[in-house]
Amino acid sequence: MPSILSISGVSKTYATGFTALKQVNLDIQRGEIFALLGPNGAGKTTLISIVCGIVNRSSGTVTVDGHDIGRDYRAARSLIGLVPQELTIDAFETVWATVNYSRGLFGKPANPAFVEKVLRDLSLWDKKDAKAITLSGGMKRRLMIAKALSHEPRILFLDEPTAGVDVELRQDMWAMVRRLREDGVTIILTTHYIEEAEAMADRVGVINRGEIILVEGKAELMRKLGRKQMTLELRAPLDSVPDGLSHYALELAPDGNQLTYTYDNQSDRPGVASLIRDLEAAGVQFRDLDTKNSSLEEIFVNLLRQEP
Amino acid sequence: MNLRAAMNLRAAPNFRAVWAIYRVEMARAFRTVLQSIISPVISTSLYFVVFGSAIGSRITEIDGISYGAFIVPGLMMLSLLTQSISNASFAIYFPKFVGSIYELLSAPVSYLEIIIAYVGGAATKSILLGLIILATAALFVPLRIEHPFWMVAFLVLTAVTFSLFGFIIGIWAKTFEQLQLVPLLIVTPLTFLGGSFYSIHMLPGIWKTITLFNPVVYLISGFRWSFYGKADVSVGVSLGMTLVFLAVCIAIVAWIFRTGYRLRN
Numbered sequence: 053m054p055s056i057l058s059i060s061g062v063s064k065t066y067a068t069g070f071t072a073l074k075q076v077n078l079d080i081q082r083g084e085i086f087a088l089l090g091p092n093g094a095g096k097t098t099l100i101s102i103v104c105g106i107v108n109r110s111s112g113t114v115t116v117d118g119h120d121i122g123r124d125y126r127a128a129r130s131l132i133g134l135v136p137q138e139l140t141i142d143a144f145e146t147v148w149a150t151v152n153y154s155r156g157l158f159g160k161p162a163n164p165a166f167v168e169k170v171l172r173d174l175s176l177w178d179k180k181d182a183k184a185i186t187l188s189g190g191m192k193r194r195l196m197i198a199k200a201l202s203h204e205p206r207i208l209f210l211d212e213p214t215a216g217v218d219v220e221l222r223q224d225m226w227a228m229v230r231r232l233r234e235d236g237v238t239i240i241l242t243t244h245y246i247e248e249a250e251a252m253a254d255r256v257g258v259i260n261r262g263e264i265i266l267v268e269g270k271a272e273l274m275r276k277l278g279r280k281q282m283t284l285e286l287r288a289p290l291d292s293v294p295d296g297l298s299h300y301a302l303e304l305a306p307d308g309n310q311l312t313y314t315y316d317n318q319s320d321r322p323g324v325a326s327l328i329r330d331l332e333a334a335g336v337q338f339r340d341l342d343t344k345n346s347s348l349e350e351i352f353v354n355l356l357r358q359e360p
Numbered sequence: 361m362n363l364r365a366a367m368n369l370r371a372a373p374n375f376r377a378v379w380a381i382y383r384v385e386m387a388r389a390f391r392t393v394l395q396s397i398i399s400p401v402i403s404t405s406l407y408f409v410v411f412g413s414a415i416g417s418r419i420t421e422i423d424g425i426s427y428g429a430f431i432v433p434g435l436m437m438l439s440l441l442t443q444s445i446s447n448a449s450f451a452i453y454f455p456k457f458v459g460s461i462y463e464l465l466s467a468p469v470s471y472l473e474i475i476i477a478y479v480g481g482a483a484t485k486s487i488l489l490g491l492i493i494l495a496t497a498a499l500f501v502p503l504r505i506e507h508p509f510w511m512v513a514f515l516v517l518t519a520v521t522f523s524l525f526g527f528i529i530g531i532w533a534k535t536f537e538q539l540q541l542v543p544l545l546i547v548t549p550l551t552f553l554g555g556s557f558y559s560i561h562m563l564p565g566i567w568k569t570i571t572l573f574n575p576v577v578y579l580i581s582g583f584r585w586s587f588y589g590k591a592d593v594s595v596g597v598s599l600g601m602t603l604v605f606l607a608v609c610i611a612i613v614a615w616i617f618r619t620g621y622r623l624r625n
Contacts, residue, residue, distance in 0.1 A: 104466040108624045126374065126468035134466050140459030144391065145384070156380025157467040199463065 055079040056207060056238050062112030064098055072098040074262045085239040087249035089352055090259035096242040100209050104134045130158055133205030137212040139192045143185035147176055147195055150184060151202045158203035170198050190221045208232060210241040214248060226252055246352055258352065282324060284311045285340040294334040300327055377469040378477045385451055385481030397489060400439050404493045407435055408500045411557055422559050423590040428501035433584040434556030436490045441551055443489050444519050445543050448482035448526030453539050465624060471617040482523035490515055511586035517602050518579055524609040531622050550576045560592045575601055
């Protein structure tokens with residue numbers, strides 16, 4: 053699939069001397085949902101800001117659908133919509149005025165029918181004549197999205213889109229993001245909520261201390277780096293793990309009623325089938341078993357721990 | 361980004377963006393009509409009461425012009441300078457302050473278009489205000505305008521120049537205090553000491569020389585000449601000084617755009 057956004061060797065050092073990005077290379081595929089994960093201060097927002105033209109890069113190149121963001125910034129920026137992390141709206145403008153302003157700013161002719169559709173999709177139509185200052189936090193967040201969508205972008209950046217919003221609105225946003233993707237819009241989101249990335253993203257990138265340390269398809273990432281755990285509920289408690297099972301590195305619960313086996317696809321440990329055979333041979337009986345995949349969050353935390 | 365790219369002279373201009381910004385700026389003026397228009401009109405009327413009546417009763421004429429009529433160009437210039445600066449500086453500072461400037465910076469709009477929109481909006485408001493003050497003054501004193509073309513030219517040129525100056529202040533300022541610093545501590549005193557309410561020929565020798573270092577003297581003198589044909593300094597020098605200040609402001613703005621100073625850093 054061709055890239056719609058290509059970031060090559062991008063670095064950013066602020067006037068204070070702080071280096072926020074170090075030689076970042078990243079390609080975003082057309083039509084995908086890409087989640088950029090990273091701890092606070094990792095460089096996520098700086099990277100987005102450079103692509104959108106808000107912050108000057110120190111070095112490197114960025115192209116958006118083949119348009120260089122420096123030489124051909126009009127074409128590049130007209131393809132991008134940005135929903136920033138902070139709720140930054142002119143509080144004294146009405147919903148209708150501010151969304152139409154955004155559309156005009158991006159050089160699009162007035163299209164009341166389209167703006168109405170955007171506002172209806174985001175449940176803001178009833179508030180079209182309300183001033184932004186009178187809206188709730190959730191509605192302001194929707195308004196930011198409406199402004200970003202007002203010029204019909206092909207790439208949408210969502211910087212921490214669901215930070216501080218309630219569960220219902222979060223679900224609505226996820227649904228909206230999926231609808232946009234169905235319409236061919238490429239979505240790049242940064243989030244602290246790993247389950248958000250897990251639920252929505254096609255690919256995941258992890259950034260830490262200004263460097264991209266991993267880019268991988270979500271399913272591939274889970275398969276490669278994910279771990280599985282099998283927990284056995286024993287019929288009778290054990291005092292200790294039988295000697296014949298020591299090479300499985302089983303964990304025995306303090307009350308002796310549970311055995312936990314942790315394994316992953318990269319491991320050379322024996323498989324589940326042989327464990328069950330060996331349990332039977334050792335006379336250990338179980339009445340139930342449960343398996344669990346590790347979450348993206350656990351993978352993310354492990355990745356950051358491995359960083360020097 | 362070099363200046364040519366910053367201005368994006370090769371690509372089609374984004375007139376819709378210019379219009380969108382300009383419309384928002386004008387809408388703000390009408391939304392805050394009390395602060396934007398009525399308040400300066402009241403202030404000007406008070407100047408007429410205080411300076412025109414109180415002092416005018418003691419100074420009947422200057423250069424053959426009644427004192428009340430003499431101060432009209434100075435009063436207009438006083439409002440024009442302060443309002444141009446405050447309109448433009450607030451217009452660009454406010455989005456910086458609340459963070460909504462992200463939208464402007466991420467839009468396909470060139471710096472030149474941003475300038476035209478913001479400076480155009482600020483200058484339009486202060487020119488309208490100047491004309492309202494002129495109309496208000498006409499209620500108090502008999503007015504004549506000997507050189508209407510030059511009156512409009514000085515009005516527009518000064519409004520644009522000082523709106524540009526205000527835009528620079530708005531970008532430079534990091535706090536509301538800094539935003540007010542230059543207008544309150546520099547521009548207003550210079551305007552009061554620039555011959556708004558007197559002819560600099562009335563000053564003693566050394567003060568007359570010192571006053572010539574005040575750039576506002578040239579603006580007020582040229583503007584007053586367009587009304588009554590009388591000037592403290594040559595009208596050509598007045599025009600030249602205004603154009604020099606305009607050129608300085610353009611050079612500073614060009615540097616800001618080239619470096620992204622306090623905008624993209």
